[in-house]
Amino acid sequence: MWRFSRSSGPGGQHVNTSDSQVELRFDLARTEALPPVWKERALQRLAGRLVDGVVSVRASEHRSQWRNREAAAVRLAALLAEASAPPPRPRRPTRIPRGINERRLREKKQRSDTKRGRSGRDWS
Numbered sequence: 001m002w003r004f005s006r007s008s009g010p011g012g013q014h015v016n017t018s019d020s021q022v023e024l025r026f027d028l029a030r031t032e033a034l035p036p037v038w039k040e041r042a043l044q045r046l047a048g049r050l051v052d053g054v055v056s057v058r059a060s061e062h063r064s065q066w067r068n069r070e071a072a073a074v075r076l077a078a079l080l081a082e083a084s085a086p087p088p089r090p091r092r093p094t095r096i097p098r099g100i101n102e103r104r105l106r107e108k109k110q111r112s113d114t115k116r117g118r119s120g121r122d123w124s
Helices: 036-045 065-084 098-118
Strands: 002-005 021-027 054-059
Touching (some): 021 065, 036 065
Antiparallel strands (some): 021 054
């Protein structure tokens, strides 16, 4: 459902008569357009943004209502795509190769010896 209102910000003579701000409301809880799995996922992920199962997106960055309508539609599509996307595959833990660990410890020991050699304890 589309709603239009006057945008905030500076303007000229035309500003008090044009309803260029766009609010697009999508009833996510009652929609039949999404598969049930996607719908459940989106309802869970957008729970903080929903008001009675409805998600709303606002656009007012353009001066024309038409461009704001396009921006709101794109924003809503992106929001729903991100919310209904499948979760990422779990990361498989990998072991650090033994050679890398041994090289790190060897370099650490060399650095330690270099620093120990700088102290002037044994010079006199």
